[in-house]
Structures are given as structure tokens and as C-alpha cells.
Amino acid sequence: MSATSFVRLLERVGAQGEGLLAYLGGLGYLTLDTLKHTVAGLVARPRIKTDETFFQMVRLGVRAVPIIALVQVFVGMTLSFTLAPVLSDYGQLDQLATVISKAVFPQLGPLIASVVLTGFAGAAIAAELGTMVVGEEIAALRTSAIHPIRFLVVPRVIACILMTVALTVLANVAGTAGGGLIAYLVLDIDPWQYYHTAMEALIVKDVATGLIKGGIFGFIIVVVSCYEGLSVTGGAGGVGRATTASVVRSIFLIIAANCVFTALFYFVW
Amino acid sequence: MSDTVEPILEVRGVQKFFDGRQVLKDITLAVAPGETVVILGPSGCGKSTLLRVIIGEYAPDTGHVYMWGEDVCCASPERLDTLRQRFGILFQSGALYSSMTVGENVALPLREHTDLDAQIIEMVVKMKLELVGLRDFENLMPSQISGGMRKRVGLARAIARDPQILFYDEPTAGLDPIATSVIDQLVIDLRTKLGVTSLVVTHDMKSALRIGDRIAMLYNGEFIAIGAPDDFRNPTDDRVRQFVEGLADGPIPLRVSKTDYLSDLLGIRKEDLA
Numbered sequence: 439m440s441a442t443s444f445v446r447l448l449e450r451v452g453a454q455g456e457g458l459l460a461y462l463g464g465l466g467y468l469t470l471d472t473l474k475h476t477v478a479g480l481v482a483r484p485r486i487k488t489d490e491t492f493f494q495m496v497r498l499g500v501r502a503v504p505i506i507a508l509v510q511v512f513v514g515m516t517l518s519f520t521l522a523p524v525l526s527d528y529g530q531l532d533q534l535a536t537v538i539s540k541a542v543f544p545q546l547g548p549l550i551a552s553v554v555l556t557g558f559a560g561a562a563i564a565a566e567l568g569t570m571v572v573g574e575e576i577a578a579l580r581t582s583a584i585h586p587i588r589f590l591v592v593p594r595v596i597a598c599i600l601m602t603v604a605l606t607v608l609a610n611v612a613g614t615a616g617g618g619l620i621a622y623l624v625l626d627i628d629p630w631q632y633y634h635t636a637m638e639a640l641i642v643k644d645v646a647t648g649l650i651k652g653g654i655f656g657f658i659i660v661v662v663s664c665y666e667g668l669s670v671t672g673g674a675g676g677v678g679r680a681t682t683a684s685v686v687r688s689i690f691l692i693i694a695a696n697c698v699f700t701a702l703f704y705f706v707w
Numbered sequence: 708m709s710d711t712v713e714p715i716l717e718v719r720g721v722q723k724f725f726d727g728r729q730v731l732k733d734i735t736l737a738v739a740p741g742e743t744v745v746i747l748g749p750s751g752c753g754k755s756t757l758l759r760v761i762i763g764e765y766a767p768d769t770g771h772v773y774m775w776g777e778d779v780c781c782a783s784p785e786r787l788d789t790l791r792q793r794f795g796i797l798f799q800s801g802a803l804y805s806s807m808t809v810g811e812n813v814a815l816p817l818r819e820h821t822d823l824d825a826q827i828i829e830m831v832v833k834m835k836l837e838l839v840g841l842r843d844f845e846n847l848m849p850s851q852i853s854g855g856m857r858k859r860v861g862l863a864r865a866i867a868r869d870p871q872i873l874f875y876d877e878p879t880a881g882l883d884p885i886a887t888s889v890i891d892q893l894v895i896d897l898r899t900k901l902g903v904t905s906l907v908v909t910h911d912m913k914s915a916l917r918i919g920d921r922i923a924m925l926y927n928g929e930f931i932a933i934g935a936p937d938d939f940r941n942p943t944d945d946r947v948r949q950f951v952e953g954l955a956d957g958p959i960p961l962r963v964s965k966t967d968y969l970s971d972l973l974g975i976r977k978e979d980l981a
Contacts, residue, residue, distance in 0.1 A: 574802035
């Protein structure tokens with residue numbers, strides 16, 4: 439490799455790194471701004487828009503209930519089929535519920551729920567806010583002294599975090615139940631036995647870390663998609679790019695954050 | 708404008724650059740209370756940029772904008788918000804909030820910034836919509852009404868809180884002649900009945916002559932003529948005459964490309980052509 443092409447490579451890496459830093463900085467700035475407006479809305483007028491928050495909870499979260507439950511049932515069933523042969527080799531098939539619940543509650547529940555929700559809520563938020571930018575709606579809000587962060591972002595952030603935690607609970611139950619379904623139908627394990635084994639195996643840490651992670655993933659989804667939506671430039675094409683980017687980047691950040699927090703809980707808790 | 712009246716809106720020495728290209732060159736303009744000033748000019752002359760600088764959306768690179776004697780460009784976000792509650796803007800597209808009904812759009816500034824009772828707000832909404840002739844459309848979504856109607860709803864929303872200054876970005880572009888007259892008459896009524904100060908950015912010559920107390924023509928980022936509508940009926944400047952009379956040939960070129968056409972077509976440099 440010649441010296442000039444090496445310099446060019448360095449320049450490229452530098453430019454990419456700078457872009458990444460700017461992106462993360464943008465997310466951080468949006469987070470701080472949102473936090474500021476949330477706290478301000480809690481202590482003084484103008485208050486947080488509760489009706490809008492509830493509306494967003496329904497729009498972003500409630501409609502995702504069937505799909506997340508169904509996906510998670512399939513995940514649980516797949517787990518059952520995958521783990522049953524291994525466990526019976528060791529003569530531990532009665533511990534199937536232990537393994538499944540230990541996999542679902544702290545890991546697969548929040549992870550799968552939030553990945554599905556990314557496609558559901560994240561894409562919707564990015565497309566909606568992006569269209570509002572293109573249609574000058576955001577400018578209209580700002581110039582009528584209505585802060586877009588307070589008016590649009592804060593309700594979505596609260597709604598998305600609450601709903602991801604709630605959907606994590608649903609995903610946990612659905613995933614474990616999906617595993618139980620196969621255990622009962624195929625492996626001949628008594629459902630009550632399965633249930634009690636799962637209940638005995640789960641400790642507070644499994645459930646709590648799963649829910650904490652759910653909240654964090656919900657936060658990632660909503661901040662990334664709001665940021666992508668609000669920074670749309672260039673018309674309909676820009677909205678499309680923002681929607682795709684919000685899904686891809688959210689999923690990447692969720693999986694990376696999952697790794698970081700799993701490690702953190704491994705060492706700290 | 709007489710010199711004794713303190714201007715309600717003043718633009719002083721504003722310059723604006725985008726990527727090194729100068730879009731606004733030393734713009735200075737003073738608007739007296741109750742006056743309707745029309746900023747006229749061909750597409751791409753910097754009209755919309757000037758409007759965005761005035762309302763505090765863009766910061767000027769040099770110069771200042773004063774409203775009620777207060778500098779918009781240096782105002783803190785809180786001060787700017789206070790100023791913004793005292794003026795209204797009609798955006799080119801109407802910029803209605805697409806997730807809200809027509810009525811909710813008009814009600815929003817009232818709900819957000821006043822303590823008015825819901826019933827009072829509903830009455831005000833009906834009154835403002837009646838002014839633009841769309842009272843029956845209160846419960847429709849913006850996507851269910853035509854572009855011209857959206858613009859009229861945008862105007863109803865802009866005047867919802869009875870602002871002292873109103874900014875219009877191409878209020879009549881894309882409207883049929885009747886709707887244009889309705890909007891023009893509304894601008895005139897707001898001035899005569901309520902004493903609203905208006906700054907209208909447009910390229911619609913007819914409507915400019917109808918509503919303007921003063922007209923300023925912007926070309927290439929600078930004012931080339933400022934005067935009463937009568938001055939524009941018989942202009943002396945060739946560029947103004949071309950615009951007013953809508954002539955294809957004249958000092959204002961249709962083609963704004965800077966590169967040589969032939970060399971661009973053939974993909975070679977101009978020097979090599981010879």
C-alpha cells in the first residue's frame with residue numbers, strides 16, 4: 439500500500455469516526471433536551487401532555503401486542519425443540535422450564551420484544567416526524583413558540599419506554615408459555631410441573647434485569663427514531679432513508695446495549 | 708413610512724450566506740405599525756430566506772432584526788418564544804399539523820398559550836374559520852381538504868391569537884383567482900379593521916399591487932426598488948418592468964446556470980473548445 443493511499447484510508451476512517459461521534463453526540467443532545475423538558479413538565483406548566491402520551495402508548499405499544507405475543511410464542515416453541523434433545527441426553531428433561539425461563543426472562547423477552555417494536559414503533563415515529571419536517575409542521579410549531587421536543591418527543595419517549603417494559607412482561611410470559619406448549623404437546627411434560635419449575639428457577643434478578651433492559655431498549659428505539667425523523671432533509675426520499683436508518687441503527691444499538699448490560703449485570707449484580 | 712413613527716419591525720444590514728454563496732446582501736427595511744409591506748421577487752431571489760431570518764428560523768451572518776425594538780437574532784430562546792407569541796405566520800404550504808383536524812389546528816395556539824376555557828376556544832376557532840370561509844370544515848383532517856383550503860386554514864391558525872404582526876409566505880401561490888381575492892381581502896381587512904402589520908412575501912404581482920402599502924422588490928439578494936404600488940405600475944427600472952409585465956426577455960435571465968452550456972453538454976472545458 440502506497441503512502442498516499444494509506445493516508446486516504448486514514449482520512450476515511452477519521453471521517454467515519456467523526457460522523458459516528460457527531461451522531462452519538464446528536465442522540466445525547468436530544469436525550470438531554472428531552473430530559474430537561476420532561477423534568478420541566480413535571481414541576482411546572484406547561485405540563486407533560488398526558489392525553490398525547492396515552493394516545494402514543496396505544497398507537498405504539500398496544501397495537502404491537504398480538505405480533506409480539508405471537509413471535510415470542512414461536513421463539514419459546516423453537517427453544518423447546520432445540521433444548522429438549524440436549525437435556526434428555528443428560529437426563530434433565532424435567533429442567534426444560536428452568537432453561538427456557540432463564541433464557542427468556544432476562545434475555546430473549548426484552549430483546550425480541552424491542553426488536554419487533556423497532557419495526558413497529560421506531561419506523562412509525564421516524565416516518566411521522568420526518569413527514570412533519572418536510573411539511574414545515576415542525577417549523578410551524580417552533581415559530582408558534584411550541585417546542586417540538588416538549589410537544590412531540592417527550593410524550594413519545596415516555597410512551598415508548600413504558601410500553602417496551604410492559605411488552606417485555608408480555609413477551610416473557612408468551613415465550614415461556616410457548617416453550618410449555620411444546621413441552622406438553624410433544625415432550626409429555628405436565629403443564630403444572632412446567633409452571634412450578636419455571637417459577638422456582640426464576641429469581642428477582644432474572645426478572646428485574648429483563649425489565650430494566652426493556653426500558654433501556656425502549657429508550658434507544660424512541661431516541662434514535664425521533665432523532666432520525668427530526669433530522670430529515672430532502673423530501674420524501676429523506677423520510678424513507680430516515681425510516682430505514684432508524685430501524686437498522688436501533689436494532690444495532692439494542693443488541694450492542696444488550697451485550698453491555700448483560701456483562702454489567704454479570705459482574706455487578 | 709413617516710420618520711416619526713417607531714418601526715414595529717426593522718431589518719438592518721442583514722446578510723446571509725449558504726455554503727459561501729451570498730443569498731442576502733445587506734438588506735435593510737423598516738415596517739411601520741399597521742403597514743402592509745410586500746416583498747416581491749422572482750423565484751430563488753432570497754425572499755423566503757429573508758422571511759426565515761426575520762422570524763428567527765435562520766440566524767443572519769451579519770446584521771440584526773428588531774421587532775418591537777427587540778433584537779430577534781440575539782434573543783434567548785425564552786425571549787424568542789415570547790416574541791413568537793405576538794406574531795403569526797402563514798406558511799407556503801399551510802403547514803397544518805396532519806395528525807389534527809382543521810379545528811384542532813386552529814385551536815392549538817390557544818390551547819398551548821392561553822388559559823381560555825374549552826368552550827371559548829371552540830367559539831374562537833369557529834370565528835376564525837368563518838373569516839376564511841371554512842367553518843363547516845372544522846372536523847375534517849388536512850388531508851381531506853384541498854391545497855388552497857389548507858392555506859386558508861393556515862391563515863385562520865396564524866390569526867387565532869390576534870397577532871400584531873403577520874407574515875405570509877406566498878399566500879396566494881397555487882390558489883384560484885377567487886381564493887386569491889379572498890385571501891387578499893382578508894389581508895386588507897386585517898389591516899384596516901384590526902391594525903395588523905403585515906409582511907407578505909410573494910411573486911404574485913396582481914395581489915402585491917392590491918394589498919401592499921409599500922412594495923419592495925428583491926432581486927439577487929438585494930432590494931432593487933422600494934416604493935408605493937403606483938411606482939410599480941409604471942416602473943423605470945428595466946428589471947422591475949420585466950417582472951411587473953411578466954416578460955420572458957429582459958435583464959432578468961431565465962437561465963441561471965453559471966457554466967457554459969456547450970462545454971457542459973460535450974463534457975469538455977471551455978478553453979479546449981476553441
